[in-house]
Amino acid sequence: MTGGPPPLAAGIRRPPSAVYDVALLDLDGVVYVGPDAVPGVPEALAEARSAGMRLGFVTNNAARPPDDVARHLTELGVPAEVDDVITSAQAAATVVAGTMGQGARVLAVGGPGVAIALTAAGLTVVRSAEGRPVAVVQGYGRDVGWAQLAEAVVAVRNGARHVATNTDSTIPSPRGPLPGNGAFVGVVSGVTGQEPLVTGKPDPAMHAECVRRTGARRPLVVGDRLDTDIEGARRAGAASLLVLTGVTDPAALLAAGPQRRPDLLAADVGGLLVPHPAVESAEGGWRCGGWTVQPAPDGLSLAADPMADGDDLDGLRALCVAHWTRPPAGGPAPRITARDDRAAEALGRWHLLP
Numbered sequence: 349m350t351g352g353p354p355p356l357a358a359g360i361r362r363p364p365s366a367v368y369d370v371a372l373l374d375l376d377g378v379v380y381v382g383p384d385a386v387p388g389v390p391e392a393l394a395e396a397r398s399a400g401m402r403l404g405f406v407t408n409n410a411a412r413p414p415d416d417v418a419r420h421l422t423e424l425g426v427p428a429e430v431d432d433v434i435t436s437a438q439a440a441a442t443v444v445a446g447t448m449g450q451g452a453r454v455l456a457v458g459g460p461g462v463a464i465a466l467t468a469a470g471l472t473v474v475r476s477a478e479g480r481p482v483a484v485v486q487g488y489g490r491d492v493g494w495a496q497l498a499e500a501v502v503a504v505r506n507g508a509r510h511v512a513t514n515t516d517s518t519i520p521s522p523r524g525p526l527p528g529n530g531a532f533v534g535v536v537s538g539v540t541g542q543e544p545l546v547t548g549k550p551d552p553a554m555h556a557e558c559v560r561r562t563g564a565r566r567p568l569v570v571g572d573r574l575d576t577d578i579e580g581a582r583r584a585g586a587a588s589l590l591v592l593t594g595v596t597d598p599a600a601l602l603a604a605g606p607q608r609r610p611d612l613l614a615a616d617v618g619g620l621l622v623p624h625p626a627v628e629s630a631e632g633g634w635r636c637g638g639w640t641v642q643p644a645p646d647g648l649s650l651a652a653d654p655m656a657d658g659d660d661l662d663g664l665r666a667l668c669v670a671h672w673t674r675p676p677a678g679g680p681a682p683r684i685t686a687r688d689d690r691a692a693e694a695l696g697r698w699h700l701l702p
Contacts, residue, residue: 355609359626370564377520377572377594390425408514410437410487411459436513436548441469459489477502487513488529514548550580574608598698602681637662647683652690
């Protein structure tokens, strides 16, 4: 983005579903949270498909095989075929098979999706360090516990290559963020002193594979995580849409580094169906829709036009662009003050009040 407008500034005059040919959707925190669909998402995706947009599903969650994921999506009202789904377990299996060779012995740690992906790639799955694995592939699984982690530690100490499907520290749930695969990967790497090879997002291989399968010419990555979905999109050379139904909150977005700043922002996947306003410089500050941001002695100030229609997220868009363009162009979320009641209400909802 060097030399061009900052992310979020350009906006898009038509709905993304009319501009991008394929949406590469993350799942946890985007399409569903826990077992249930995010409210309104099945209907929004059906409308995006009606507008001509095709869908691919790219998940760092390795717990389930693609056919289970496709079945779950279909049950939630988002029809999907097995080839529409790419998991980080498949990415890990491809990497291990390519480096270790067909038939290589691999210790699988995680949910059923890990072992199934390894077997499908022609690898030999073992269940303990005594099986002499040349690699340990570790992915998320709800039943992962001390016994599996201990086998992984012993195998890595014996020379096995530690491969992590992803290092997401948390996963979204109806009860709030819960430990993700990265938390358990940290146990193994912390005990062994060996850094794992990470094959899931933000590595661009998963998005590239989805682009190959779908034949996408103008893909749009849709995700809820800055460190995997948005950075992964940037590394894959794709545009990105951040939704706020998962783990990223406004404070984290404001503090995002250059590689983790999305091109578009929406409350949820319904953002595929509407134009996104530009953020423009105005009177020494920034304006988006009916919202303005001005420099303040100790940070930024936010104001809303009481007569303006539009999304309150226009205020957050303006805040992000203002902060990202302030010397030294980013850093922790700034102190933000409200110049009117509507702005104060929005800042309170976003947990950004000083």
